[in-house]
Amino acid sequence: MSAIVVVGAGHAAIQLAASLRQGGYDGEITLIEAEAGLPYQRPPLSKAYLSGQMEEKALALRPESFYAAQRVRLIEADPVVGIDRAGQVVRLGSGARVPYGHLVLATGAANRALPVPGAELPGVAGLRTLADTKALKAVLPDLRRVVVIGAGFIGLEFAAVAAERGISVTVIEAAPRPLMRGVSAVMSDHLAAVHRGWGTRLLTGTGVRAVVGDGRAEGVETSEGEVIAADLVLVAIGVVPNTRLALEAGLEVGNGIVVDGLLSTGDPLISAIGDCASFPMGGQMVRLESVQNASDQARSLADRLLGKPVPYARLPWFWSDQASLKLQIAGLSGGHDQAVLRGDPASGAFSVFCFRGERLLAVESLNRAAEHMMARRILAGEPRLTAGQAADPGFDLRSA
């Protein structure tokens, strides 16, 4: 096959290049990345790297030597600005043109902007890139009060790091509870209580009217009219998939770049993987933001490009570290109608088994790595585990 060109060099792109070479692909691989520098891992940006436990060097997805040794050409600091599908060539910001035999869109997602007055003030920050985290790390030692807007995974991870440093933290969440889309009510309530126990003020069901300040952010005005003082405002209200290129190239875009079960767009020469892709799973179109999804889709696409097409159907799983909390999720809990506890939340280690009717959809484990691993095995097959068995501590999950 002729040259494979990938737009973006994040988790999905790097895994694709690695898997293609592991699978024996011998042709050209070119990764084109808007950011400068070696491609890096994002999860530590709000965890170990932010807190100072991990060094910058360890963030690199692969060392510099990887690219030469594996013959992967990395074009950095030069965004793709257009796709010419008829000519099979992409245009870069620098004016360069790169022809492709197969094009892979692995463009990820960008932070959703806060749509209120004052959002542009200095002192309002986001957390998606290494540059974002470096800027945050530089000011962290001087912060006394922060307001985090959005109680999603990244907002809560940042809040945990900040609270641990003795910074006074307020988290403002519009939904009635944190991680509304991500976890069950039981898990969400437990996490909320733990964060409050760390001294964090968590306001749910609360909107943001404006970021206030004279020349720089000094506080946040809530929908209740309260002004909460802050030296820094972190906006963590989710992401939007980077779909502009696909849209302008006339490809179908919904909540992400629409692909089929083989991760192909409507153009057989263009595929999409990772955070930017909307793909069929369990009878509906989904878009996931996780390393697992980016990596597994990359491996699946590599198999197809190497002539072994298998519809993508890997079990989603995810993790989030918030100080001493290690949350691991297997499956997708959306649409569950029953949440069964295994273990006692008061002990700080338990799992929540989410069912829809008789069917197990997902398992959320807090500081229970073994149950998470079991859940992954059960969910990867045809789960027959009943709610009664899940709740029974005497029932051996290995026999499910």
Add this chain to the structure above:
Amino acid sequence: MPKITFIEHNGTAHVVDAEIGASVMRAAVDNNVPGIDGDCGGECACATCHVYVEPEWEAVTGSRTESEETMLSFAAATKDNSRLSCQITVSDALDGLVVHMPDGQH
């Protein structure tokens, strides 16, 4: 640099130079050894870096950490000499280490 040999399930061997202070998982991933994915980046959260340590090396590589133990007790194809390679730190003492890989990590 210490040399580490990774042997795939099908018998293919890969000898790589490992960086001191980094993990055995990193040595595999950095050198694109097939069969070690390291999806969680070494957080002991994914068990896609599972290896079997040859018995004569077990004393040098040490014993499993607590979180590693729980991950491994439920991972696929766990044996007595199973380790999560992200939890083994490369040192000069590991020069010559040989590890085998399971049939798959997923």
